[in-house]
Amino acid sequence: MNDLNNIVAQFITEGRVESVEPLGSGHINDSYLVTTFPESASDYVLQRINHGIFTNVPGLIDNILKVTGHLGEKLVYRHAGYSTFQVIRLIPAKTGHHYFHDSGGNYWRLYNHVRGSRSFDKVATTGLAYEGGRAFGIFQSLSSDMDARSLFEILPDFHNVASRLVQFREAVLLDPAVRAEEIENEIAFVETRSHEMHAILRLGELGKIPLRVTHNDTKFNNVLFNANNRAISVVDLDTVMPGYVLFDFGDAIRTGASTGAEDEGDLSLVNLDLNLFEAYSRGYLETAGKFLNTVETMYLAFSAKFMTYLIGLRFLTDHLNGDRYYKIGFPGHNLQRARAQFRLLLSMEEHFSEMQEIIRKIG
Numbered sequence: 001m002n003d004l005n006n007i008v009a010q011f012i013t014e015g016r017v018e019s020v021e022p023l024g025s026g027h028i029n030d031s032y033l034v035t036t037f038p039e040s041a042s043d044y045v046l047q048r049i050n051h052g053i054f055t056n057v058p059g060l061i062d063n064i065l066k067v068t069g070h071l072g073e074k075l076v077y078r079h080a081g082y083s084t085f086q087v088i089r090l091i092p093a094k095t096g097h098h099y100f101h102d103s104g105g106n107y108w109r110l111y112n113h114v115r116g117s118r119s120f121d122k123v124a125t126t127g128l129a130y131e132g133g134r135a136f137g138i139f140q141s142l143s144s145d146m147d148a149r150s151l152f153e154i155l156p157d158f159h160n161v162a163s164r165l166v167q168f169r170e171a172v173l174l175d176p177a178v179r180a181e182e183i184e185n186e187i188a189f190v191e192t193r194s195h196e197m198h199a200i201l202r203l204g205e206l207g208k209i210p211l212r213v214t215h216n217d218t219k220f221n222n223v224l225f226n227a228n229n230r231a232i233s234v235v236d237l238d239t240v241m242p243g244y245v246l247f248d249f250g251d252a253i254r255t256g257a258s259t260g261a262e263d264e265g266d267l268s269l270v271n272l273d274l275n276l277f278e279a280y281s282r283g284y285l286e287t288a289g290k291f292l293n294t295v296e297t298m299y300l301a302f303s304a305k306f307m308t309y310l311i312g313l314r315f316l317t318d319h320l321n322g323d324r325y326y327k328i329g330f331p332g333h334n335l336q337r338a339r340a341q342f343r344l345l346l347s348m349e350e351h352f353s354e355m356q357e358i359i360r361k362i363g
């Protein structure tokens with residue numbers, strides 16, 4: 001822990017460091033909780049940034065500074081409402097940057113720790129789903145008057161279905177791991193839906209939906225809750241960049257409103273939970289409903305299908321390529337993940353008119 005103490009000492013902090021302990025179940029960055037003395041001083045979250053995935057760390061930090069600066073200013077000085085909502089702050093290093101580059105080539109950053117907060121890996125109740133929707137809605141509302149183009153595109157073409165399909169078709173053709181023959185059904189599943197899945201891309205090109213500041217990792221454990229289970233902050237801002245709000249909504253439903261795990265092997269356990277869908281949508285639209293345009297609102301239900309398709313497509317592509325991108329726990333893991341996504345998509349297709357009706361009633 002001595003090394004970690006030395007890293008913390010590179011930042012301008014309050015109080016005396018008492019302990020540095022591993023934090024959370026995140027698997028992108030390494031996170032540590034830094035507790036300090038006295039009690040009144042802020043605690044911190046130290047993170048080693050995964051610069052294998054995020055190759056432009058100064059660009060990433062600059063995006064986070066712009067967004068947290070904008071949100072913080074609106075909450076504190078412009079009385080934007082949402083009285084319990086907080087924005088995490090990057091702590092400056094003694095060098096003047098908001099990150100520290102160590103002699104081993106690692107990049108580190110420090111955030112203030114949101115006092116008394118916790119996160120949940122699973123959405124256990126409709127009450128929590130409502131709060132999750134509310135939190136991402138607040139995040140997007142507060143950033144809705146920012147120029148999204150002022151942000152750097154951290155992961156170019158992250159949600160571009162056209163280029164994801166090009167990669168997929170190339171993997172089918174080249175078949176480097178000799179797996180294409182055994183997944184003909186899944187390949188056909190992807191191809192039958194490929195045309196309709198271009199809808200969001202087309203709406204963007206036609207100017208019907210604007211580029212906005214989007215979070216791009218709207219998993220439930222990126223929302224912080226207080227002791228009363230009210231959402232009070234949103235974390236994990238690495239992937240904040242210009243995008244369509246539909247990506248954030250869709251991925252939150254894909255990850256938060258499924259009855260099965262992302263890699264569930266028993267497909268009969270994977271379904272869309274319409275109650276969680278409704279609760280998340282209510283929380284989301286209560287806050288985001290004020291700035292969304294009609295086309296964005298109209299495509300919310302579709303966005304859940306789209307994100308489920310897109311992530312399933314990426315798992316399947318990685319399976320064809322011999323598991324190069326996603327870490328696997330056992331042979332065939334990526335195929336199992338793809339199948340679970342496609343099963344969830346089937347469930348959404350089955351309930352699509354109900355999903356649309358729910359959005360219509362709320363919105």
Ligand SMILES: Nc1ncnc2c1ncn2[C@@H]1O[C@H](COP(=O)(O)OP(=O)(O)OP(=O)(O)O)[C@@H](O)[C@H]1O
Pocket residue numbers: 023024025026027028029030031045088111112113114115117118119217221222224235236237
């Ligand atoms: N500023 C903060 N205050 C309080 N808790 C925090 C803060 N930042 C992170 N956490 C906690 O640490 C966890 C991991 O942080 P974070 O999501 O930033 O890491 P990650 O490695 O990118 O995660 P993942 O791989 O799950 O996306 C969060 O889910 C949250 O519980």
Ligand SMILES: [Mg+2]
Pocket residue numbers: 026221222235236
């Ligand atoms: Mg996270």
